[in-house]
Amino acid sequence: MPEDYTPTYVEQGKAFERDTDYIPDRITSGARDPGDHHNKSDGSGREYWPVEPGRYRLIVARACPWANRAIIVRSLLGLEDVISMGQCGPTHDSRSWTFDLDPGGVDPVLGYERLQQAYFARFPDYPKGITVPAMVDVSTKAVVTNDFPWITHDFFFEWREFHRPDAPDLWPAECREEMEEVMRRIYTEVNNGVYRCGFAGSQEAYDDAFERLFAALDWLEERLAERRFLMGEDITEADVRLFTTLARFDPVYHGHFKTNRSKLVELPHLWRYARELYAIPAFGDSIDFDQIKAHYYRVHTDLNPSGIVPDGPDLSGWTTAV
Known part of the structure; x- marks a missing residue:
């Protein structure tokens, strides 16, 4: 796919349908490495990876609402020291999110310029969208999962041993x-x-x-x-x-x-x-409101072909007392 390819989000005459075909793997307590014959299987086709502090890197973009969930839950539960986090910039092209916020445009842990590289490290012909959030195995630099509802679910249920003592009960x-x-x-x-x-x-x-x-x-x-x-x-x-x-x-x-x-x-x-x-x-x-606005107004060129990012609205109200 050419670098200058412009993705299209609107299909004329049709309602929007979200592609929810994510990499279904999960990181769970008690699992073993994929391929281990003792590993759990539920017949779903997903593979289970073991909970191991320091093994995984959560890749996010603050502009993305789905990745925003994972940032919040990781912080609420106090998992910062056991799951590292890499941040992509607010915009992307048809190929991938990029690490343009990092020095030299390279993630300092994975050594990648593009999140796409982590997907291709596991699936060389990965045909679907390169999405955030994504959990990446640091040792192999390969993506584990991008199934965002399960990522935050498992942060709570499967990483409990590593929660901070006063972590909230997010699933009472x-x-x-x-x-x-x-x-x-x-x-x-x-x-x-x-x-x-x-x-x-x-x-x-x-x-x-x-x-x-x-x-x-x-x-x-x-x-x-x-x-x-x-x-x-x-x-x-x-x-x-x-x-x-x-x-x-x-x-x-x-x-x-x-x-x-x-x-x-x-x-x-x-x-x-x-x-x-x-x-x-x-x-x-x-x-980060600036990153949020930059993402939507610059990436969705079929909705905003000029790429102009509006100066408003006034966001000062967010910090006023409740």
């Missing part, structure tokens, strides 16, 4: 069933819903996505009128998953993706909630 047993239902709706209607608006290929597809998105936001606004966080008084994985979309809503989605019925700042309970989370270092420190 007493409300887990309800939380998973809440997260499913957040994913389909909000996390992915903004993309279905932005990448709609017809007016009908856009109208449907728009209606569904704001129905879900209204539901969340009502839910947060009666509770501090989504599941009550304590932070859970559900809050991590919603926050990453809320943080991008006014800077990007409201204009770039045409989700313009309401701004986040006009939804009082969601805005209070988002600011309270932002004040927590694991959340607020993960956000």
Whole structure:
């Protein structure tokens, strides 16, 4: 594929469909190296890798909401010393995310210029998108998984031995069933819903996505009128998953993706909630609004062919007291 190839996100006449065909492998406690005949197997075709401090490198981009989840959970659980983290820059071409934030444009641990190199180290003809977050085996410099919902799930359940003593219970047993239902709706209607608006290929597809998105936001606004966080008084994985979309809503989605019925700042309970989370270092420190805007407005050339990044909106409200 040529270097100057411009990816297309909008298919005329069609609704947006996200490709969710990720590398399904997981890193779990008690697993052995892939290929070991004693290793676990569940018949799914995935391979299981062992939890080992220092073995893996989490590759992220602060611009990406899916990678943003992993940054937050790693910090909340105190896994910084056992799972290193490499950061790609905010933009990418059709080939890959790149390490242009590092000196010389090279990740200091992997020695790579492109995340693509880690994928090709394991799958030389890897045919799908090179996505973040990705867990990479440092010893082989090969990708292990990019299945982002399982990455944060396993940070909590499989790396517990290495959590900091006061780490939050992100998957509380007493409300887990309800939380998973809440997260499913957040994913389909909000996390992915903004993309279905932005990448709609017809007016009908856009109208449907728009209606569904704001129905879900209204539901969340009502839910947060009666509770501090989504599941009550304590932070859970559900809050991590919603926050990453809320943080991008006014800077990007409201204009770039045409989700313009309401701004986040006009939804009082969601805005209070988002600011309270932002004040927590694991959340607020993960956000770089400049990188977020640079990514969306420069990469999506079919939506913004000029590549101009808007100067607004005013984001000072994020640091005002709740």
